Amino acid sequence: MSLLNTPGDRRSFLTRSATVAAVPALSAVAGGVLTATPAAAAATSTATKTATADDPTLPDYAPVPQSALGPALNAQGYYVGRIQRNLYWVTDSTYQAAFLTTKDGVVLFDAPPTIGGNLQRAIDEIASANGVSNKVTHIVYSHHHADHLGASSLFGKNVTRIAHAETRAQLKRDNDPTRPLPDETFEHHRTLRVGGERIELAFLGTNHTPDNIYIHFPDHDTLMLVDINLPGWVPFQNFNLNEDVLGSIAAPDKALAYPWKHFIGGHIGRLGDRQDMLVYKQYIADIIDGVKAALATIDPTPFFVKYGDNAWAAVKEYQAAQCRYAAAPVVKKYTGVLAAADVYTESHAFVLLEAVRLSLGIGSQVHP
Structure with missing residues (x-):
């Protein structure tokens, strides 16, 4: 069945008609397989034909909790909703952006390419309903990654783009025309005032990237912090590829x-709340407790005895055993609480194991 006319629940990831909106994101994750050249597509056609929903070679995972799912998408493949007053959010069920309508125009926060042209459609929808301007005058960049900024160029040159100073440095290096350089930058804090509205921007140290900022809407009871906590879900593989663990x-x-x-x-x-942040924080703490226990419990001797001179094989299997040990109770605890706990927890355990071992020195043994 074509992705363009798949029926059913719009909120389920690969069985709703709006799945086509998520294809660019899936392609990026899959290394571009979904947008391969004809020759590459022909080379993978056999695998594509056999990878069906009932393929016994594909693993089964726990059902996604209903609490993890967001609102239904419209026929164009997006949902736009009010957060509070004149602050709105847009999602394609894979990525999210936000915008603030003001008397002087619209301030957009991030421009994910998977949402793309639907960003302006969402803004037009709200502007038409409320009788306000639909003109985007400012775009605030959360950080430099293309999956959150790759539609910025759609808004042309007559837009003021604002970001952390390091974002500008990263984008200058990347030289990507879809992500124009910011016009204004800041180092630590910036109060942005547009059309009588106030937004607080802050850089509080490296996390996911060396430029990822906190975007606070004090008059709208809202915080935007991208790529840290994905409400209702565990992080993407390998602790969300966080550069500073x-x-x-x-x-x-x-x-x-x-x-x-x-x-x-x-x-x-979907949006999150403070309870989502507390659950996420506890999930990570539980994995860290697990890797600490694994460092103290799993004996490396059998692995090095079996593989002899092949040190990497011994290390690989030893660490895999540690990650399984650390992840197992966490998967059990959070299945049904956080979506994909059984999918990615072991990969998070590896990253956190290395952080605990290398950055905190836990588990290090000094030769006598």
Whole structure:
């Protein structure tokens, strides 16, 4: 069945008609397989034909809890909703952005390419309903990654783009025309005032990237912090590819220090709240407890005896055993609580194991 006319529940990831909106994101994750050249497509056609929903070679995973799913998407493949007053959010059930309508125009926060042209459609929808301007005058970049900014160029040159100074440095290096350089930057804090509205931007140290910022809407009871906590879900593989693992572990406490009720995490299909942040924080703490226990419990001797001179094989299997040991109770605890706990927890355990071992020195043994 074509992805373009799949029926059913729009909120389920690969069985709703709006799945086509998620294809670019899936392609990026899969290394571009979904947008391969004809020659590459022909080379993989056999695998594509055999990878069906009832393929016995594909693993089964726990059902996604209903609490993890967001609202239904419209026929164009997006949902736009009010957060509070004149602050709105947009999602395609894979990525999220936000925008603030003001008397002087619209301030957009991130521009994910998977949402793309639907960003302006969502803004037009709200502007038409409320009799306000639909002109985007400012775009705030959360951080430099293309999956959150790749539709920025759609809004042209007559837009003021604002970001952390490091974001500008990263984008200058990347030289990607879909992500124009910011016009204004800041180092630590910036109060942005547009059309009588106030937004607080802050860089509180590295976490997911060296430029990821906290975006606080004090008059709308909302915090936006992208790629840290994905409400209702565990992080993407390998602890969400966080560049600063310890900084990312510390990020929830920094987020909770702000006053807010609503949370925009940048991914998946729903908003979060403070309870989501607490659950996420505890999930990570439980994995860390597990890897500490694994470091103290799993004996490396059998692995090195079996593989002899092949040190990497011994290390690989030893660490895999540690990750399984650490992840197993966490998967059991969070299945039905956080979506995909059984999918990615072992990969998070590996990253956190290495952070505990290398950055905190836990488990290191000094030769006598």
